[in-house]
Amino acid sequence: AQSVTQLGSHVSVSEGALVLLRCNYSSSVPPYLFWYVQYPNQGLQLLLKYTSAATLVKGINGFEAEFKKSETSFHLTKPSAHMSDAAEYFCAVSDNFGNEKLTFGTGTRLTIIP
Amino acid sequence: DSGVTQTPKHLITATGQRVTLRCSPRSGDLSVYWYQQSLDQGLQFLIQYYNGEERAKGNILERFSAQQFPDLHSELNLSSLELGDSALYFCASSVGGDSTEAFFGQGTRLTVV
Secondary structure, eight states: OOEEEEEOSEEEEETTSOEEEEEEEEOSSOOEEEEEEEOTTSOEEEEEEEOSSOSEEEOGGGOEEEEETTTTEEEEEESSOOGGGOEEEEEEEEOSTTOOOEEEOOOEEEEEEO | OOSOEEEOSEEEEOTTOOEEEEEEOOTTOOEEEEEEEETTTEEEEEEEEETTEEEEEOSOOTTEEEEEOTTSOEEEEEOSOOGGGOEEEEEEEEOOTTOOOOEEOOOEEEEEO
C-alpha cells in the first residue's frame, strides 16, 4: 500500500521567511502526489498535484513542490510566508492510475510569526 | 467554494443512535468519496462511489454504510454510534475516470455524547 510521511507536526516560520513542509512517500509504482491545505473550520483545498508531467509543480498562493524520485520526497515550499498561510497542510498520495482515493499524511500545522 | 455541499454542518447525537450525512457533488462529477477526520486517526478514506456503484472501500466500519443515488448525491449512514465515531466527515467529488483531482466539501462535524 502507498503511504506518505510528513515530518514535523508543527512548523513555525516568520512572516517573509521561507516555508518548507516535508513529505516523503512510499510507493512501488509511480505515485500521484498532492498537497492540500485546510483552514480552520473549512474543508480541504488542493494546492498542487504531481502526476508525472513535470517534477517541479507550481500551485496556488505561491506554493510549489518538487518531486524527487531518488529521495522519495515531495516537499512543499513557498519563498516568502504570509500571515494568511497559517493553516494545516496535508500531503497525500493516490493509488494506481484511475483509482483516485487518497491516503493522507498526518498533517503539518503551519504557524506564521509576525 | 468547492461546489461540494454537505449537510448538516453540525450534528450532535447520543450513543447507539443512527445518523445520515448527505453530500451533493459538484455539477458533472460522477465520483463521490467519504473521508473521516479524527484526532487519533487523522484523515482516513472510507468509501468511493462512481456513478452509483461502489468503486473502492477503505477503513469503513460495518456499522457504516453509504450509497450514491441516481441524481449522484450520496449519503453516509452511521449506526450504533459510539463516542469514538465523533469526527469530521468529509465528502469529496471528482469527475471520475482518469481524473485525479478531488474537491472537498466543508464537512459535517459529528459529536456523539
